[in-house]
Amino acid sequence: xxxxxxxxxxxxxxxxxxxxxxxxxxxxxxxxxxxxxxxxxxxxxxxxxxxxxxxxxxxxxxxxxxxxxxxxxxxxxxxxxxxxxxxxxxxxxxxxxxxxxxxxxxxxxxxxxxxxxxxxxxxxxxxxxxxxxxxxxxxxxxxxxxxxxxxxxxxxxxxxxxxxxxxxxxxxxxxxxxxxxxxxxxxxxxxxxxxxxxxxxxxxxxxxxxxxxxxxxxxxxxxxxxxxxxxxxxxxxxxxxxxxxxxxxxxxxxxxxxxxxxxxxxxxxxxxxxxxxxxxxxxxxxxxxxxxxxxxxxxxxxxxxxxxxxxxxxxxxxxxxxxxxxxxxxxxxxxxxxxxxxxxxxxxxxxxxxxxxxxxxxxxxxxxxxxxxxxxxxxxxxxxxxxx
Amino acid sequence: xxxxxxxxxxxxxxxxxxxxxxxxxxxxxxxxxxxxxxxxxxxxxxxxxxxxxxxxxxxxxxxxxxxxxxxxxxxxxxxxxxxxxxxxxxxxxxxxxxxxxxxxxxxxxxxxxxxxxxxxxxxxxxxxxxxxxxxxxxxxxxxxxxxxxxxxxxxxxxxxxxxxxxxxxxxxxxxxxxxxxxxxxxxxxxxxxxxxxxxxxxxxxxxxxxxxxxxxxxxxxxxxxxxxxxxxxxxxxxxxxxxxxxxxxxxxxxxxxxxxxxxxxxxxxxxxxxxxxxxxxxxxxxxxxxxxxxxxxxxxxxxxxxxxxxxxxxxxxxxxxxxxxxxxxxxxxxxxxxxxxxxxxxxxxxxxxxxxxxxxxxxxxxxxxxxxxxxxxxxxxxxxxxxxxxxxxxxxxxxxxxxxxxxxxxxxxxxxxxxxxxxxxxxxxxxxxxxxxxxxxxxxxxxxxxxxxxxxx
Numbered sequence: 115x116x117x118x119x120x121x122x123x124x125x126x127x128x129x130x131x132x133x134x135x136x137x138x139x140x141x142x143x144x145x146x147x148x149x150x151x152x153x154x155x156x157x158x159x160x161x162x163x164x165x166x167x168x169x170x171x172x173x174x175x176x177x178x179x180x181x182x183x184x185x186x187x188x189x190x191x192x193x194x195x196x197x198x199x200x201x202x203x204x205x206x207x208x209x210x211x212x213x214x215x216x217x218x219x220x221x222x223x224x225x226x227x228x229x230x231x232x233x234x235x236x237x238x239x240x241x242x243x244x245x246x247x248x249x250x251x252x253x254x255x256x257x258x259x260x261x262x263x264x265x266x267x268x269x270x271x272x273x274x275x276x277x278x279x280x281x282x283x284x285x286x287x288x289x290x291x292x293x294x295x296x297x298x299x300x301x302x303x304x305x306x307x308x309x310x311x312x313x314x315x316x317x318x319x320x321x322x323x324x325x326x327x328x329x330x331x332x333x334x335x336x337x338x339x340x341x342x343x344x345x346x347x348x349x350x351x352x353x354x355x356x357x358x359x360x361x362x363x364x365x366x367x368x369x370x371x372x373x374x375x376x377x378x379x380x381x382x383x384x385x386x387x388x389x390x391x392x393x394x395x396x397x398x399x400x401x402x403x404x405x406x407x408x409x410x411x412x413x414x415x416x417x418x419x420x421x422x423x424x425x426x427x428x429x430x431x432x433x434x435x436x437x438x439x440x441x442x443x444x445x446x447x448x449x450x451x452x453x454x455x456x457x458x459x460x461x462x463x464x465x466x467x468x469x470x471x472x473x474x475x476x477x478x479x480x481x482x483x484x485x486x487x488x489x490x491x492x493x494x495x496x497x498x499x500x501x502x
Numbered sequence: 503x504x505x506x507x508x509x510x511x512x513x514x515x516x517x518x519x520x521x522x523x524x525x526x527x528x529x530x531x532x533x534x535x536x537x538x539x540x541x542x543x544x545x546x547x548x549x550x551x552x553x554x555x556x557x558x559x560x561x562x563x564x565x566x567x568x569x570x571x572x573x574x575x576x577x578x579x580x581x582x583x584x585x586x587x588x589x590x591x592x593x594x595x596x597x598x599x600x601x602x603x604x605x606x607x608x609x610x611x612x613x614x615x616x617x618x619x620x621x622x623x624x625x626x627x628x629x630x631x632x633x634x635x636x637x638x639x640x641x642x643x644x645x646x647x648x649x650x651x652x653x654x655x656x657x658x659x660x661x662x663x664x665x666x667x668x669x670x671x672x673x674x675x676x677x678x679x680x681x682x683x684x685x686x687x688x689x690x691x692x693x694x695x696x697x698x699x700x701x702x703x704x705x706x707x708x709x710x711x712x713x714x715x716x717x718x719x720x721x722x723x724x725x726x727x728x729x730x731x732x733x734x735x736x737x738x739x740x741x742x743x744x745x746x747x748x749x750x751x752x753x754x755x756x757x758x759x760x761x762x763x764x765x766x767x768x769x770x771x772x773x774x775x776x777x778x779x780x781x782x783x784x785x786x787x788x789x790x791x792x793x794x795x796x797x798x799x800x801x802x803x804x805x806x807x808x809x810x811x812x813x814x815x816x817x818x819x820x821x822x823x824x825x826x827x828x829x830x831x832x833x834x835x836x837x838x839x840x841x842x843x844x845x846x847x848x849x850x851x852x853x854x855x856x857x858x859x860x861x862x863x864x865x866x867x868x869x870x871x872x873x874x875x876x877x878x879x880x881x882x883x884x885x886x887x888x889x890x891x892x893x894x895x896x897x898x899x900x901x902x903x904x905x906x907x908x909x910x911x912x913x914x915x916x917x918x919x920x921x922x923x924x925x926x927x928x929x930x931x932x933x934x935x936x937x938x939x940x941x942x943x944x945x946x947x948x949x950x951x952x953x954x955x956x957x958x959x
Contacts, residue, residue, distance in 0.1 A: 214540045232576035243573040291577050373559030473613035500537040500545050
């Protein structure tokens with residue numbers, strides 16, 4: 115547990131500033147210790163979140179291995195169930211992006227390798243319209259499918275072909291979603307007697323393993339240690355740490371979730387322009403992202419809770435904190451109410467007055483609105499953030 | 503020494519007459535954002551309506567996300583290549599920022615350096631450079647599976663050494679370019695090549711909104727005022743209007759509008775067709791490229807092109823920092839005195855714009871958008887519309903100091919050969935030679951002040 119010695123001069127300056135500024139919350143603003151506690155809760159929570167994600171991804175990986183070892187519709191379904199479960203733990207961690215931390219540091223962050231979208235399906239395997247495409251079906255060009263091949267194709271730095279991560283696994287389990295109503299329906303036979311079945315199995319096994327490797331990197335970066343990103347993060351000025359924390363949830367709330375993932379899909383009316391298009395799990399992806407924002411604000415993480423960002427906001431401005439929590443809970447309710455599957459609402463000809471499209475738009479509006487409140491909450495803590 | 507005295511004298515004069523002038527941090531007028539974080543190039547201009555914000559987000563999505571091989575489930579985003587330099591705009595403009603050339607050590611991968619190519623002559627109607635019969639107008643060094651990439655860019659670096667007037671040494675690295683692995687046959691002996699680095703993209707809508715008259719007024723094609731600086735407008739083909747207009751974008755001011763810059767890059771860099779460029783960038787001699795599946799005709803609908811154009815037009819300009827710092831202010835004065843501001847024009851006014859927030863803004867882009875002879879050291883020897891092989895467009899300097907923060911590195915000039923701001927200044931020849939000489943004549947403190955000013959932009 116890191117302790118902070120409060121310099122007298124800083125306290126004095128703060129008090130002086132507060133006396134000068136009408137909106138400072140008088141002498142009720144959060145102390146440096148309280149802010150540091152919120153930062154500590156965050157770092158502990160991020161670690162707990164990635165650990166939860168690694169745990170369920172490991173369970174998924176075992177199910178994938180079991181499927182590959184004895185391919186059948188039953189073992190395939192078990193692997194799919196493992197993927198769906200594991201997605202629920204990964205989704206909330208997207209609140210830890212957008213400030214160049216371990217997940218999306220430009221040079222070393224594995225975000226693109228973990229969660230790249232859209233997936234270049236034909237780069238990996240056959241697709242409707244091209245039965246022999248992809249690494250799986252081209253043994254002449256790619257004689258061996260192993261970890262080093264996937265790593266080489268997905269080199270960091272010089273952007274190359276991103277063909278790993280959640281959606282690669284999803285594609286290899288479900289296959290393309292060619293049906294109007296349901297998800298993709300790849301047969302287990304693709305892993306038994308279809309052309310290149312063994313190579314497909316190798317690709318699936320390797321990319322599932324690689325996901326675990328990348329999640330482990332994130333767990334390590336946030337583990338209690340004196341020499342990792344978490345140690346650096348906790349040593350930051352609290353205002354900088356808070357800037358990063360709140361930028362992450364603000365950017366996820368509007369630019370990423372309301373914007374990229376919901377409004378773009380809503381406006382483009384292209385049925386598969388959704389994140390989990392093979393499994394039709396996009397409705398859950400959206401809810402899980404929204405939950406990630408709530409966790410940071412409330413300080414409630416898997417198996418751990420502490421001082422949330424909203425708690426320190428409450429010290430500065432109680433009304434604002436109440437509004438923040440009310441809005442975040444309302445936006446979660448709204449996105450939970452979007453009828454599944456999400457892609458049904460993206461087709462041409464579906465009326466904007468349909469329940470599904472109205473529910474999506476309501477969610478977008480609430481998420482946009484709460485983002486303004488998140489920015490205001492940062493301001494109340496003396497932090498300026500800009501979000502897309 | 504003489505130049506030092508001259509500078510000192512100028513400084514004294516300037517101090518006495520323009521001291522009260524404070525640097526304006528709002529480089530993009532009302533579209534400025536006060537942000538110095540790694541997201542500082544990717545934020546929407548303040549003042550957009552909610553509807554515009556959503557349109558911006560759609561453009562962001564098509565700018566940022568990868569395009570994928572056709573056919574794909576995500577049919578709004580398929581049709582990548584077959585020949586390409588990157589799978590998305592953001593492959594090269596990472597976080598809406600700037601690219602980097604490959605490094606011989608392999609530490610720095612190629613992130614956004616491409617090679618334009620052409621044959622001598624020009625298109626009789628448009629005046630555009632003549633594409634090569636085999637390789638077209640640009641070398642694509644990547645491709646989708648099953649199609650061969652055209653060629654690779656080889657760079658040989660050699661050092662150029664010199665010293666400042668005070669004896670401090672400097673060293674530049676000078677590139678020599680060649681193409682290798684030319685899989686579609688040897689290069690035409692007359693082939694001209696021009697390396698171009700992906701620049702940061704914000705502020706383009708403001709530059710678009712500067713009235714033609716303002717640029718024509720700045721132009722001085724025959725150096726009528728005898729200051730050794732003769733800015734020229736490039737006249738380029740506007741494919742929408744079907745006529746020649748003033749070029750504003752690209753390293754040689756070779757593109758007319760934001761929309762045409764975006765559509766041109768979609769085709770040339772990513773292999774994505776649009777109504778402005780309906781045919782894939784495959785030449786008649788590249789059959790497999792022509793026959794590969796596409797992602798629709800066109801692959802980028804007009805509405806999606808409009809979203810990306812809007813996105814590029816309305817990215818906020820990051821605010822200048824440290825405007826009250828003494829050293830920064832000293833640097834700003836030296837910048838003006840050395841004549842840098844003769845081309846890097848500090849302040850311009852925008853006029854009308856389809857996008858309300860961009861209209862009638864006072865902006866500090868530090869560019870005149872004009873062509874200048876930059877000397878043999880920087881020359882590519884490849885004409886582009888009216889631009890000669892010695893000319894380059896003055897690049898904007900706004901946001902210069904934030905490139906490191908956004909992109910983790912900073913490589914300057916048209917091909918990223920300059921590793922620091924000092925190096926970029928030292929490369930200035932031709933019309934920029936006098937300013938370069940003045941810079942080299944400054945004391946170490948003065949040079950530091952100039953750099954502090956540029957870092958604050």
